[in-house]
Amino acid sequence: MKIGVLGLQGAVREHVLAIEENGAEALVIKRAEQLEEVDGLILPGGESTTMRRLIDRYGFMEPLRAFAASKKPMYGTCAGLILLAKEIVGYDEPHLGVMDITVERNSFGRQKESFEASLEVKEVGTDFPAVFIRAPHIVSVGERVNVLAEHGDRIVIARDGQYLGCSFHPELTDDHRLTKYFLTMVEEYKENLA
Numbered sequence: 010m011k012i013g014v015l016g017l018q019g020a021v022r023e024h025v026l027a028i029e030e031n032g033a034e035a036l037v038i039k040r041a042e043q044l045e046e047v048d049g050l051i052l053p054g055g056e057s058t059t060m061r062r063l064i065d066r067y068g069f070m071e072p073l074r075a076f077a078a079s080k081k082p083m084y085g086t087c088a089g090l091i092l093l094a095k096e097i098v099g100y101d102e103p104h105l106g107v108m109d110i111t112v113e114r115n116s117f118g119r120q121k122e123s124f125e126a127s128l129e130v131k132e133v134g135t136d137f138p139a140v141f142i143r144a145p146h147i148v149s150v151g152e153r154v155n156v157l158a159e160h161g162d163r164i165v166i167a168r169d170g171q172y173l174g175c176s177f178h179p180e181l182t183d184d185h186r187l188t189k190y191f192l193t194m195v196e197e198y199k200e201n202l203a
Contacts, residue, residue, distance in 0.1 A: 011033070011047045013037075013038040013043065013050045014037055015053060020054050020180050023053075024053050027185040028188060049191065049198070052088070053087075073105055085108075108169045113148050127139070130166060144177050
């Protein structure tokens with residue numbers, strides 16, 4: 010199993026480490042054609058507007074949409090969650106627009122208001138350390154979407170079929186259970202192909 014991490018901007022190295030800690034092979038995606046080499050893709054945290062500019066500059070938008078259409082699993086953290094969402098509060102157009110959720114950017118405050126919390130994550134476990142840095146949150150979900158975790162009254166992790174979205178930065182801790190959960194999604198996808 011080979012997992013790609015979109016390598017345009019953001020916490021790329023930390024995601025690579027989390028993948029390798031779970032026994033899978035990681036590939037940093039710098040060129041669109043590399044998407045054909047991987048079974049699943051992580052869209053890391055970073056700054057969503059900057060990431061979108063780089064996606065457009067390097068011709069990634071259509072290859073990413075084709076990857077999503079292939080039903081291969083995709084996992085977005087923080088800015089990656091914003092890229093996946095069908096709707097973004099205050100914006101006319103989504104980015105990839107593949108996950109049936111509405112997100113609001115920077116809803117937990119600015120950089121200086123960053124914080125950590127311990128969450129219970131369905132299908133993953135308890136006492137999950139969550140690092141929130143200028144984090145978005147999921148305002149609403151479609152009827153097929155499974156909410157996996159909330160912080161207060163805000164949805165912070167959800168799964169929509171082959172898409173997994175997370176408000177915070179799980180890759181910035183030593184707890185790699187959420188990456189393991191994503192790898193299980195990729196394994197399920199591969200088994201269904203067989």
